[in-house]
Structure formats: structure tokens, C-alpha cells
Amino acid sequence: MRLRSYFAVPAAVLVSGCAADYLNNYDTMTLASGDASNTNSLLQTVDPFNPNSNNTHIEGDGQRSVAVIQKYRSPASGGGGYSGNCPTDNSTAADGSRCGGRSAESRPGGAM
Numbered sequence: 001m002r003l004r005s006y007f008a009v010p011a012a013v014l015v016s017g018c019a020a021d022y023l024n025n026y027d028t029m030t031l032a033s034g035d036a037s038n039t040n041s042l043l044q045t046v047d048p049f050n051p052n053s054n055n056t057h058i059e060g061d062g063q064r065s066v067a068v069i070q071k072y073r074s075p076a077s078g079g080g081g082y083s084g085n086c087p088t089d090n091s092t093a094a095d096g097s098r099c100g101g102r103s104a105e106s107r108p109g110g111a112m
Helices: 002-024 035-042 061-073
Strands: none
Touching: none
């Protein structure tokens, strides 16, 4: 009987080593428990961005754009959509006088 107990104790110790690995795998609750409906709704949300919004290659002629803007701003062409006689301070008014402070250039939101 004594001899059996000498073999039983080491056998039990060896077998318990296998059980320890099983006991280390346990289930716990996480902070995101119960959020399955929110997760599903976020996964099925349509992407609000246009797929072409990442396109950085914009076709166009930069020199032509600059020329159009300069033409728009130039006082000689009646720039800025201003059709009056005094686009700048150095222009002459209809009566032949110098525009000076009456010009669109010197007013807020004027031709320039």
C-alpha cells in the first residue's frame, strides 16, 4: 500500500501540470460588452466621403488661371467687375478731375 502512494503522488503532480494550462484560459467581461448593436450599426454606416475626394491630381492650366485672375484684377480692363470711371486713385473721373479718395480702390470692397 505504501508503495502505491509513492507512485500515486508523483503521478498526480504530473497530471496536474496539464490541467493548469486549461485553467489559465478563462472568460471575462470587457468594457465593450453589450455594444453589439452599436458595433453593427457602425460597420454598416455608409462612408460619407466621395471616393474622388482623395484625388490630388486636378487637371487644369495654372498659367492660364493666373492670367485670368490678373486680368480680372487689373484696373485697365475695368477689373473686378467695376464698370465706373474711377477704379483707381490715379484714374480720371468723367468731369476730367482726378478720382483720388473717391475711387473704388480706396473704398472697402472696391475694385481691387
